Amino acid sequence: AQSVTQLGSHVSVSEGALVLLRCNYSSSVPPYLFWYVQYPNQGLQLLLKYTSAATLVKGINGFEAEFKKSETSFHLTKPSAHMSDAAEYFCAVSESGYNKLIFGAGTRLAVHP
Amino acid sequence: EAQVTQNPRYLITVTGKKLTVTCSQNMNHEYMSWYRQDPGLGLRQIYYSMNVEVTDKGDVPEGYKVSRKEKRNFPLILESPSPNQTSLYFCASSFLSATDTQYFGPGTRLTVL
Numbered sequence: 001a002q003s004v005t006q007l008g009s010h011v012s013v014s015e016g017a018l019v020l021l022r023c024n025y026s027s028s029v030p031p032y033l034f035w036y037v038q039y040p041n042q043g044l045q046l047l048l049k050y051t052s053a054a055t056l057v058k059g060i061n062g063f064e065a066e067f068k069k070s071e072t073s074f075h076l077t078k079p080s081a082h083m084s085d086a087a088e089y090f091c092a093v094s095e096s097g098y099n100k101l102i103f104g105a106g107t108r109l110a111v112h113p
Numbered sequence: 114e115a116q117v118t119q120n121p122r123y124l125i126t127v128t129g130k131k132l133t134v135t136c137s138q139n140m141n142h143e144y145m146s147w148y149r150q151d152p153g154l155g156l157r158q159i160y161y162s163m164n165v166e167v168t169d170k171g172d173v174p175e176g177y178k179v180s181r182k183e184k185r186n187f188p189l190i191l192e193s194p195s196p197n198q199t200s201l202y203f204c205a206s207s208f209l210s211a212t213d214t215q216y217f218g219p220g221t222r223l224t225v226l
Binding site (some may be wrong): 009 | 117127148157158161205209210215217
């Protein structure tokens, strides 16, 4: 069965510091992996998506994620945090032929001056 | 503008009083789904629909019903709401399946007293 684990429900960084949000997944076949962001009082929007074309995926707002099959990980990074990055981030997994999308519990990112 | 709309955005009701939350998309998407978001649990899929008249259970379907009579609409029905259904609900749509980018509505905050 598919599952997603996000390590750290809250992450706090200084403005300009590296952002690292961790995601590990479980999947029996090559997965489709996603990072979504939720700004306060809004719905979710896609940050980036892995579909097996390339292991390093670049998304919007300077975020990127690397698919590591050996570690079953898909961690999200951004070299330099901005105040506007403060939000909740969700990792999600699905599989071809599997019609469900499984989300992790989310990581709330705080950025302080 | 391409969008997913939900109504109402906020709803307070009492135990046992039937309610419907509407969801509509204008992107001609085949796949639609409902999620509930609870603190510490992330988003959990309630029901999904691959096409008109095709619906299936997600991970937490108990106490909910859906219908898909038209491609654009996917209402969520709570026939006898209970306090444990107090949550934030999101509708989402995508081109064909769970492996495609999901487009989320703004959310409906439901409180059942």
